[in-house]
Amino acid sequence: MHNDSKIRDMILIGFSDQQHLQVLLFLIFIFMYLFIVIGNVLLLVLFFLEPNLQLPMYFFIGSLSCIEICYTAVTMPKMLAELLAEEKKTSFSGCLLQAYFLHVLGVAECYMLTIMAYDRYLAICKPLRYSTIMTTGLCIKLVIACLVWSLYSPVVETILIYHLPFCGPNEIENFFCDFPPLIDLACADTRVLTMMESALSSLIMLNFLCILLSYIKVILDILKVKSKVGRQKAFSTCGAHLIVVVLFFVSVGLMYIRVGKYYSPDYNRAVGVIFAVFIPFANPVIYGLRNQEIKTSFKKVFNCLGFR
Template sequence: MHPENSSRVPEFILLGFSDTRELALLFFTLFFLAYAMVLLGNFLIIVAVWTDPKLSSPMYFLLCNLSFIDICYTSVTTPRVLVAQLSGIKAIAFEGCMAQLFFLHFVGSSEMFLLTVMAFDRYTAICRPLHYTAIMARGVCWTLVAACWAGGFIHSTVQTLLVLQLPFCGPNTIHSYFCDVPPVIRLACANTALTEWLMASNSGLISLGCFLVLVASYTLILAKVRARVSQGNWKALSTCASHMMAVTLLFIPCIFTYLRPAGTLPTSKYVCVIYTIFSPMMNPLIYTLRNKLGWSLPTQTASVRAAVTSPNPAGIEIQ
């Protein structure tokens, strides 16, 4: 059934976005600017959180980890895209492709788990303020973040092993700008129906499950603050809506991409741009611009402290 290792393709060809030099330079410029914004925005959040003692609340600890994950997530694919667009070199070694696939799912699934933890943090602050400091203690936060990374590692290991057990003897052209499970397994020289369903149930159900938990948490938060809208909590509702938009930018394309067998529908490379580039670029804006004066982050810390000492959780601004 499986061909000898010597017959395995030594490399894959990533088609990217365009074969013309003019369009390649245009895409290089767009990706470079987006990547620079991702690095700058998320790096500033990390520096602000680690250097300002006022930003020691669990929310900012989790936000700092989200920024680090966004930097890692975009760095898995974007530098390789920039090199390819500028040099025209589209080949990637088989081992390099598998490494990119592994780290893409490792960091991507860790981000999904972390966003779910952040939603739980906001739910606790709004709906159970008197127990907030006990539930979201520092040690608990570190444990939750470690669990997110561990869950991402397990998920990615399973995905990568499922791909590695497939024979690849040609063709070797990937209709995308990075190595991912759906386009890669289409090139396998074997019946991949069972593998496709296993991967869909793994990646797809993780994406869908985390998204449903996030929707449920935001629904409970909105129900909690809705009665207080007339008392000045429009900002809380609008901020919650903006956060839900950020979650949607990541989860909906992932659900579309992974919650189905790889061969049923083609995966658009432009859909992949949404969750590999656009979502990490927007997260710093969405998670910080709702604060007063753009970077007045300590405002939220004071709000959380007020929630812990007050029985009126609807007065908290959701950031």
């Protein structure tokens, strides 16, 4: 099989109908992008320098920070360039490659959040066995397994989309490429691919259900703790992660689980911004502000560097 596409370029509509706001949007988004990169890099440096934070929970947060840096690198530089460019074209191959890595990193984040929920479940519900189960070796193996599975999970779908014929419209009503809009533009029967996309989305949402069930058990165990200080500490370590989980999976639901065939460009853009910009922007803020140990370590490092 080979790709018989007559179309060689895709046009990303993005914010092209908001010409008067494009410079302002560029400034807002470049600030958010720099904040995402700098915020996550600071977290990584902090976890490396501070011995008190060299624990499984922070190892997983650091892994999530790496995923977020890569994820935004896939979407935001292209989006920023398109805001200032007159022609908002991208090659079909480049568009498909972006969609592939978007899914790879999205799936990686999904499974990383699931691993982090498992870590919190062990720490709170099985505290006596936690250190023997969640060893450094197991942490590394879990992260590697997460990344390997993520790299392979969208391969079949990417190959199938590559071999679809594209002969009609070539406009995508968003500022990044993704599988569903590419499937919609194909001049062929795409029911199998649509079912595959729905199945993958359902599998991701199944992870969300597993995380929620584990946190129900965690919360029930926390409520049994007699010490008020102990309960507050347990809730603080879980609260940030639970907020990130809810934000991520709600955005995934809005992005991929749809009941209708057509959604307005404004809806697609808004969900795209939430999914590709707001969630990565929120993560370092949530972990930095909600976790007392991270805040204390930041202050300690800044004091050592001479900042007061």
